[in-house]
Amino acid sequence: MLPRLQRAADEPHFAAVRAAIQPAFWIMAAATVVAFFLVAPQPVFPRFLDAYHVGFGAMGVALTVLLANHLALRFGYNRATAIVVTSLAFVISLPQPVPRSPLVLLGTLSASSLFLAIIVAAASGEIMRWSTRFIRNRALAMSAAAVAVIALFAGIAAALAPSHRSMADLLLAAVKPLIGVGDTLPALLLVVFLQVVLWTAGVHGPGFLSAVTTPIFLGAIDANGQALLHHQTPQHIVTITLFLFFFPGGSGATLPLNLLMMGSKVPRVRKLGFASFFPSLINVNEPLIFGLPLVMNPTLTIPFVGIPLILAAVTYATMYAGLVAKTVVYLPGAIPVPIAAWITTGGDWRAVGLVLVNIAISYVLYLPFYRAFEETLSRAPDDAERLLKTAQAIHAHEMDVERHPEHLAQTHDMQTPTATGVPERK
Numbered sequence: 001m002l003p004r005l006q007r008a009a010d011e012p013h014f015a016a017v018r019a020a021i022q023p024a025f026w027i028m029a030a031a032t033v034v035a036f037f038l039v040a041p042q043p044v045f046p047r048f049l050d051a052y053h054v055g056f057g058a059m060g061v062a063l064t065v066l067l068a069n070h071l072a073l074r075f076g077y078n079r080a081t082a083i084v085v086t087s088l089a090f091v092i093s094l095p096q097p098v099p100r101s102p103l104v105l106l107g108t109l110s111a112s113s114l115f116l117a118i119i120v121a122a123a124s125g126e127i128m129r130w131s132t133r134f135i136r137n138r139a140l141a142m143s144a145a146a147v148a149v150i151a152l153f154a155g156i157a158a159a160l161a162p163s164h165r166s167m168a169d170l171l172l173a174a175v176k177p178l179i180g181v182g183d184t185l186p187a188l189l190l191v192v193f194l195q196v197v198l199w200t201a202g203v204h205g206p207g208f209l210s211a212v213t214t215p216i217f218l219g220a221i222d223a224n225g226q227a228l229l230h231h232q233t234p235q236h237i238v239t240i241t242l243f244l245f246f247f248p249g250g251s252g253a254t255l256p257l258n259l260l261m262m263g264s265k266v267p268r269v270r271k272l273g274f275a276s277f278f279p280s281l282i283n284v285n286e287p288l289i290f291g292l293p294l295v296m297n298p299t300l301t302i303p304f305v306g307i308p309l310i311l312a313a314v315t316y317a318t319m320y321a322g323l324v325a326k327t328v329v330y331l332p333g334a335i336p337v338p339i340a341a342w343i344t345t346g347g348d349w350r351a352v353g354l355v356l357v358n359i360a361i362s363y364v365l366y367l368p369f370y371r372a373f374e375e376t377l378s379r380a381p382d383d384a385e386r387l388l389k390t391a392q393a394i395h396a397h398e399m400d401v402e403r404h405p406e407h408l409a410q411t412h413d414m415q416t417p418t419a420t421g422v423p424e425r426k
Contacts, residue, residue, distance in 0.1 A: 018204060
């Protein structure tokens with residue numbers, strides 16, 4: 001199954017979303033800072049909640065441009081035309097009449113703008129891709145595609161006009177029930193399971209699922225923040241920041257594993273433990289995933305997949321019982337977990353205690369599996385060396401895809417999965 005997961009991760013549309021969504025987060029952060037100084041004066045914390053509401057909308061606008069660019073780069077059509085045409089389609093899909101104030105517009109869109117950006121960019125990109133595939137003259141192909149894209153979204157807008165609604169309005173209404181579905185323990189466990197299982201194949205799990213999960217979980221935390229801003233009780237447990245509670249050190253809850261490695265009797269593992277300690281504090285664990293490795297590792301896969309599921313259930317049950325406040329502020333994953341837990345719950349110190357309990361549980365559960373892995377390293381060094389080379393080959397493939405995305409679409413249909421999980425190009 002793992003080679004097929006790797007092949008799925010190389011699918012150009014998924015890869016484009018994964019590449020576009022991270023810089024979109026940084027643009028959202030910048031927009032939030034700017035909006036903080038532009039929204040009406042009020043106490044600092046409510047002002048931040050209002051600014052975040054605007055920042056989520058700005059993220060959707062940025063994602064439209066970034067995703068159009070990445071799709072054009074991967075499929076080989078004109079990037080400038082793609083950005084302009086996709087942006088026009090996005091504008092046509094906005095609520096009509098468009099509010100004069102950019103802050104009002106972005107606040108109205110908020111997290112639903114991400115779904116709008118993905119749908120508009122994907123549809124526009126497919127029209128351009130097929131147009132350049134069947135029309136040999138590139139200028140004529142892009143002109144025909146541009147007319148088709150604008151006609152499509154203008155037609156949708158015209159069809160919705162009598163009901164005084166737009167595509168953005170429909171998506172805003174659609175996001176609410178999706179948030180409700182995502183705000184359940186089974187949905188949370190499914191997402192956590194998929195994220196960590198994908199990582200065991202060397203696939204960036206959160207990035208792979210981001211097209212679906214990011215708009216839903218951002219919408220949930222935005223709804224919580226707006227509820228708090230209007231003196232109401234936040235309703236949603238599962239938000240995008242909740243994952244910090246059960247992923248201390250990064251996906252797989254690997255911070256305790258890192259601590260175990262620092263006391264290892266195996267020199268290579270001990271050095272890696274010390275070298276990756278500070279990245280683990282800010283939840284960056286790729287050095288462990290590809291360097292220990294955790295990828296394709298039969299001994300450590302069980303705790304890597306199972307422990308986050310246990311911690312997610314503990315975290316959900318704790319917040320459901322009202323023992324810890326729900327998350328109301330979005331924070332990037334690079335903030336150490338105890339600090340992030342305190343801030344995102346609006347200053348609830350019990351959240352710090354929950355994080356420490358989760359780390360302790362993770363440490364106890366990782367211990368026997370880690371000891372077994374150390375014994376394997378000592379007993380079968382050749383097998384351990386082959387495992388490391390496999391992980392490094394998968395990582396090199398991921399880096400190659402990031403450096404040369406323009407080759408991905410051309411080679412994707414010509415790849416065959418190998419036993420290592422790295423597609424072999426013919």
